[in-house]
Amino acid sequence: MPKNRRIKKRQTETSKRFVRLCYLAIAISMIALIISSYSLLTKGEIVYKTVYINGTGSSALPKASYAKYNITSSLITPLYYLPNDPPITTNMTFGQRLTGINTQLNSSELSIINNAPDSYFEKAGAMYLNGTFGNLVGGVTANKVPPFIVNGKPSVIYLGSITCFFCGENRWAMALALSRFGNFSALFKGYSSFGDSNFPTLYWAPGRYNQSSDDFGSFYNSKYLNFIAIDDTHPIRGGFALNPISIIEENVNATGNTAYIDSFSYILNLSRVQATAFQGTPYTIWGDYQLGGADAVDVGNSIGNNEYQLTNMTHAEVLAQLSNPNNSSFGLVEYAAADLYVAMICSSINNNAPVCSLSSIKAIESANGY
Amino acid sequence: MPKNAQNKMRYIFLKRIFSSPIMVLAFAVIAILYYFLIHFLITVSSHGLFLITLPSYFIYMLSLTSSLLMTISIYQIHISLKNRILAVGEGATSAITTIAGGLITSCGCSSPILSTILYGIGVNIIGVSGAISFVASNQEWLIGIAILANLILSYYSLGKLYRLHAKKPKEKGR
Incomplete structure (x- = not known):
């Protein structure tokens, strides 16, 4: 074989091998992309890097150095009516709906939340424990933190947004859980934003749905715990939006309420880790x-482009599912999520409340290590 | 070469790529893989559920345009190897735009992926909350930019292809 042809043949074989290598490299890189994305998401597997609020710290902040909050303070009692964000009673189309926004739940509606029977919590708890709900309940890891004590009671602190659909869906479960330790004298009908699925939800207080601002406080009372509620607000006709933390902090400071100011510092403090x-x-x-x-992340099955079953439900329909959750996936999921919250509170108050004696609550505490 | 002729050449090369069954298969497989990658990112971000607040055609468009760019890059590598010319494809960019697209689409009220990455590189809570808010409220635009970037790079890559193809193979040893 002439020398030139031999060289050419060798070169062709080399280039074929190289092509195969290239394809292999592409396949490997795709797999690597998936694995690296996954490992990035698994908090426990990545380097535990402490990030300081105003700097770039690199050493872990020891738990003992968390500021311990044990304060005496009143809580914020919100207004029942906001002139710039009045209740709307006209009927509007699903997905772009503000029907009933900022109207107070009537006594029978409120009673569904305040007086939910223990049997629903028991049933949903058992279903959570046997894995019936899969991903719909308990998708986030609970991290142990020092309690935020106000007036001798631990606190439930909530930082959400009225425009956010996760918050919208989750407030139902939160309300059910909180009602086990006290009661709401008022709750308000609300929605997540048009751009964030427009879910029917509860607001702790009338929402500033026309403004970029923050809502503070609730009409909740409990002998076991405090409820500190901060809902960031933006015009509800847009999409999800969140004010920068610095703006929320300014708004919190403007309330002049020690419990709220300190609770926000506490959140910032926890964000160092x-x-x-x-x-x-x-x-x-x-x-x-x-x-x-x-x-809880039960929004119903997708029924079209970014539209979920919950989008097309009214407050009355949601409340009906909560008042009789036996045949309702949504209702049972909300009760199960509430069970998780209840279990965390029970663990924090040494199981002092009557709800803590429910067998499913005890089982969840034990199963989840609370 | 006049611009019209250049565009015609691009079209010819595009036709040539998609007249090959292997390339069509590669395009389909990569599009599906990219779709699953985006799906995966959204699912992990939304506690195991595929929840989106964008019309799903944005995700399909992103997967398809990323796959187009990757397929052209594979063909470019193939041609450059055939002609023994050193050339780098834009395939990596398609992976980057897909991942960025996945992160953007999965970013909503709660953004564990984005925040984990940002905290991981030393961004503080103010930066993270700002980024979450910015990305979530500009999702459509950001995905649109990613799709456009894929299309522009595909156009550029097709131009590079005919220039590569026009070059004569380097004969070593002469």
């Missing part, structure tokens, strides 16, 4: 436990 850092809304603290997201 990646595990307990703010990752978006809802951000909640349940006594000794912090959650970086919603504990």
Whole structure:
């Protein structure tokens, strides 16, 4: 064989091998992309890097150095009516709906939340424990944190946004859980934003749905715990939006309320450690436990482009499912998520409340290590 | 070469790529893989559920345009190897735009992926909350930019292809 042809043949074989290598490299890189994305997401597997609020710290902040909050303060009692964000009673189309926004739940509606029977919590808890709900309940890790004590009671701290659909869906479960330890004298009908699925939800207080601002406080009372509620607001006809933390902090400071000011410092303090850092809304603290997201994510099946079953439900329909959850996936999921919150609170108050004696609550505490 | 002729050449090369069954298969497989990658990112971000607040055609468009860019890059590598010319494809960019697209689409009220990455590189809570808010409220625009970037790079890559193809193979040893 002439020398030139031999060289050419060798070169062709080499280039073929190289092509195969290239294809292999592409396949490997795709797999690597998936694996690296996954490992990035698994908090426990990445380097535990402490990020200071105003700097770039690199050493872990010891738990003992968390500021311990044990304060005496009143809580914020919100207004029943906001002149710039009045209740709307006209009927509007699903997906772009504000029907009933900022109207108070009537006594029978409120009773569904305040007087939910223990049997629903028991049933849903058992279903959570046997894995019936899969991903719909308990998707976020609970991190142990020092309790935020106000007037001798631990606190539930909530930082959410009225525009956010996770918050919208999750407030139902939160309300059910909180009602086990006290009661709401008022709750308000609300929605997540048009751009964020327009879910029917509860507001703790009338929402500033026309404004970029923050809502503070609730009409909740309990002998076991405090409820500190902060809902960031933006015009509800837009999409999800969140004011920068610095703006929320300014608004919190403007309230002049020690419990709220200190609770926000506490959130900032916890955000020095990646595990307990703010990752978006809802951000909640349940006594000794912090959650970086919603504990229930039941929005119904997708029924079209970014439209879910919950989008097309009215408040009355949601409340009907909560008042009789036996055949309702949504209702049972909300009760199960509430069970998780209840279990965290029970663990934080040494199981002092009557609800803590429910067998499913005890089982969840034990199963989840609360 | 006049611009019209250049565009015609691009079209010819595009036709040539998609007249090859292997390339069509590669395009389909990569599009599906990219779709699953985006799906995966959204699912992990939304506690195991595929929840989106964008019309799903944005995700399909992103997967398809990323796959187009990757397929052209694979063909470019193939041609450059055939002609023994050193050339780098834009395939990596398609992976980057897909991942960025996945992160953007999965970013909503709660953004564990984005925040984990940002905290990981030393961004503080103010930066993270600002980024979450910015990305979530500009999702459509950001995905649109990613799709446009894929299309522009595909156009550029097709131009590079005919220039590569026009070059004569380097004969070593002469």
